[in-house]
Amino acid sequence: MRLPSTLKKPRQVLLMSAAFLSAATVVVVLSHGAAQATSVTQTPFVSYSAPSGPEKSALAIAETAVHLARGWGEDGEITVELARGTMTQARALMEGQSLATAQAHEAQLKSGTPSSTFCFGGQNASCTAVEQQHAMEELYAEGQASTYLVLMSGSDFTPPERLPKGAKPAISDKVMLLIDAHTGIPLGMTIGAGMKTLDLSELQDASAFVAPARSTTAHAATTTPRLTHNRGSHPKPKFGSLAGVLKHGREVIVFNGRSVFMRISIKRQHFRTNIHMGSYSLVGKLTSGRQCPARKVTIIRQQETFVHLNC
Amino acid sequence: MSLGVHAASADARWAKEQCSEATHCYGLAGRDIESSGGVLASIDFVDTNAGSYEGNTVPNAPTGFVDEEQWISWPKRAGEWIETGQANGYPYSCCQEHPFYAEMLKGVYKEYISSGTLPTESYNHYVLFDSEVNGRWHVYWGCCEVGYYGGGWPAYLMEQEAGIEAATSVQPYNWGRQMVAASDGGEWWPWTGAWTSHDPGICVAPNAESSAAGNIMWSTQPGC
Numbered sequence: 001m002r003l004p005s006t007l008k009k010p011r012q013v014l015l016m017s018a019a020f021l022s023a024a025t026v027v028v029v030l031s032h033g034a035a036q037a038t039s040v041t042q043t044p045f046v047s048y049s050a051p052s053g054p055e056k057s058a059l060a061i062a063e064t065a066v067h068l069a070r071g072w073g074e075d076g077e078i079t080v081e082l083a084r085g086t087m088t089q090a091r092a093l094m095e096g097q098s099l100a101t102a103q104a105h106e107a108q109l110k111s112g113t114p115s116s117t118f119c120f121g122g123q124n125a126s127c128t129a130v131e132q133q134h135a136m137e138e139l140y141a142e143g144q145a146s147t148y149l150v151l152m153s154g155s156d157f158t159p160p161e162r163l164p165k166g167a168k169p170a171i172s173d174k175v176m177l178l179i180d181a182h183t184g185i186p187l188g189m190t191i192g193a194g195m196k197t198l199d200l201s202e203l204q205d206a207s208a209f210v211a212p213a214r215s216t217t218a219h220a221a222t223t224t225p226r227l228t229h230n231r232g233s234h235p236k237p238k239f240g241s242l243a244g245v246l247k248h249g250r251e252v253i254v255f256n257g258r259s260v261f262m263r264i265s266i267k268r269q270h271f272r273t274n275i276h277m278g279s280y281s282l283v284g285k286l287t288s289g290r291q292c293p294a295r296k297v298t299i300i301r302q303q304e305t306f307v308h309l310n311c
Numbered sequence: 312m313s314l315g316v317h318a319a320s321a322d323a324r325w326a327k328e329q330c331s332e333a334t335h336c337y338g339l340a341g342r343d344i345e346s347s348g349g350v351l352a353s354i355d356f357v358d359t360n361a362g363s364y365e366g367n368t369v370p371n372a373p374t375g376f377v378d379e380e381q382w383i384s385w386p387k388r389a390g391e392w393i394e395t396g397q398a399n400g401y402p403y404s405c406c407q408e409h410p411f412y413a414e415m416l417k418g419v420y421k422e423y424i425s426s427g428t429l430p431t432e433s434y435n436h437y438v439l440f441d442s443e444v445n446g447r448w449h450v451y452w453g454c455c456e457v458g459y460y461g462g463g464w465p466a467y468l469m470e471q472e473a474g475i476e477a478a479t480s481v482q483p484y485n486w487g488r489q490m491v492a493a494s495d496g497g498e499w500w501p502w503t504g505a506w507t508s509h510d511p512g513i514c515v516a517p518n519a520e521s522s523a524a525g526n527i528m529w530s531t532q533p534g535c
Contacts, residue, residue, distance in 0.1 A: 044430050044433050044435055044436075045429075045455065046425055046428065046429060046452055047427055047430075048427035094421075095421060115456070117449050117456055118455050118456045119455055119456070120352070120454070120455075120456070128454075131453070131455070160332065160375065161413075161422070162380070162422060163476070164382045164392050164394070164472060164476075165337045165339060165472075165508070167390060167415065168390065169420065170415065183426070185426065186402045188421075188422060188423040189422050192417075194417050194418050195419050
């Protein structure tokens, strides 16, 4: 085929690049004029390696998120609410699905039993049991990575977005991020005026921070005077702090009515978290598996409530 | 870790000042199949070359990202789409390809990018498929489903686009090629008829390995 003159140089460039780079491995070839693939082998699947090293703290992740937002041009005060879960769980919530859906998906991947839609093969690609098993193992491993779901509220977030030519990006005063708890890398994002409300209490260790304007340093929301600052239509953050002691304890389960509102991990017999103001029941769970009797607490905005769970 | 300094470096440009992190540049093939009723699956094989060029590692997307991917859309729903492919650069560092998928629906943009990688020098397989014909679009990387977008989308896609999207503040180094197809879940079909386009700084040519409609190669080599 004779190339138009305007394409001659690009073609030469591309062919030259192919020459100095190693030859491509053609996995499936769609032949010109014939609909079918002429050869079929296993297609590559995602290769995942779990990150090593310690998890970052909620504060460190909040500051990572704020640092990202500063890079996107958001200079104002930023409120950061976040909670931690598995990547599968955090991703499901970010995408508007339920935690139960995420847990069912995790169980399915762990079982190695593919769903009816798991393989796309058609007549032109095999989808072997080995391929599917490998894919489920990789997806399960990646999905178990500890991940923070982060909601930032500010005035004008303009993050990088992957767009078709001519499309306008979504911008908003709120943005959700999925951030890897080990690496601090953002794995996912949701942004836009029609974003659904996020219930972080379904995950673990929900907390809130505020970064003053132009600062990349965040403070716990309860101790920051700017917390009460009202920005246009934004609701005032209404968080208090819940702290306490539980000897021989594993976690504290916080109930809102009959529903589990959040779970707080025990570290060196102590626990502490930022939590939305309101009335809750606390049940300490001991390392033996036994549960303490429920204790009622009331969280007041910008105040810390301290509880001894002696049981 | 790149922090995607989007707005702060938006002034830095390349390709005769026409490409930047804020103004993305493209090399594309596409087609409108609304008149034929659309299809249920869009298939894209993406092969990114690896190596070095004039001392620079290839692929390389300094400060921003370079994606090689496909988009599906509907002419009657301007500004909405679903996409999947592989990304080099933000939010990761240089030189590896991370698969991703994203959608823009009702003004809300969602994306997920895997911390896992797919190989360079290999045709990696990306599919968007409405297997249940109900507007739930399943996303496949390689053999298998990695996610889905459902609720509010039509069944049967009407537009397919595929190619390279460069969103960097300086000239990236990226060479690659694609093969595209369509399906209703059984047989796969090559495209019949396609348009191609490219911005300054992105070269596009027919894929020398398979020159069916929509199969193109691209390069961001200076001089395009």
